[in-house]
Amino acid sequence: MEIAVASGKGGTGKSFVAANIGYAISRERETVLVDCDVEEPNLHLFFPGIPSSVPVTTRLPVIDEDSCTLCGKCASFCRYGALTVTQSGVLFLKDLCHSCGGCEIVCPSGAISEEESVIGRVDTLRIPPHLTLISGILNVGEIKSPTVIKAAREAASGSPLVIYDAAPGVTCPVVETLSGCDVCILVTEPTPFGLHDLDLAVQLAALLGVPSGVVVNRSTPGADEALRFCERHELPVLLDIPFDREIARIHNRGGLLSQVDTAWADTFRDLFYRAEALSEGGL
Secondary structure (H helix, E strand, O other), X not given: OEEEEEOOOOOOOHHHHHHHHHHHHHOOOOEEEEEOOOOXXXXXXXXXXXXXXXXXXXXXXXXXXXXXXXXXHHHHHOOOOOEEEEOOEEEEXXXXXXXOOHHHHHOOOOOEEEEEEEEEEEEEEEEOOOEEEEEEEEOOOOOOHHHHHHHHHHHHOOOOOEEEEOOOOOOHHHHHHHOOOOXXXXXXXXXXXXXXXXXXXXXXXXXXXXXXXXXXXXXXXXXXXXXXXXXXXXXXXXXXXXXXXXXXXXXXXXXXXHHHOHHHHHHHHHHHHHHHHHHOOOO
């Protein structure tokens, strides 16, 4: 079972929801919580500890200038413009490289080889009794978020229950996270910006064939725009979280609502089971 927690925009409470679901359901079964917001991971703030780390690497071409004949076949092959051949040498732009290895294959003089380049890491922390936190972390200055997300997902592979905290938005990192998931929980706030970006996230989940339901966070009495949006789009509202000062106080000090309040722990556990039912065609 793979559940993605996503949002159309940042700041809606996506990580708050993911962390609380993960903690609540882990009280009764083995759970893996994966932070796929690799540019700004923050789930570790809720679960302090010393993790084990493994590097994430990608392969980049290295040009041997003495062997290179400046034939230009590598540049002609590269559809991303990572290689440009000039009269004085080969210009390589690593941020455009997709590490496909094609340039090495087409080089007739064998002037191109590949080397491993570290772009991030995956941290793993065991939290008794039944929770494992996996965090993908992209190095500063690197741009290949999907590569680190893929490594974090692979670290969780084989686990019976995995909850992914996706990056905000609807770009490549989110596509990498949602692809192949059984269900997606979309967290929104009842504001014009929140609903505009929720619409984009709903379209992405539908395009990927992932059934989705909505959690409305910071809900206020009389602000029914989010509920009307969900009704128009035939989206189940899985949970409505009120705009509450005590909830904000617990969250802002790095606490878990489901850890300090047993009633909320039951609520987030029920949210998991509603999402599970949605993945099976229920609700």
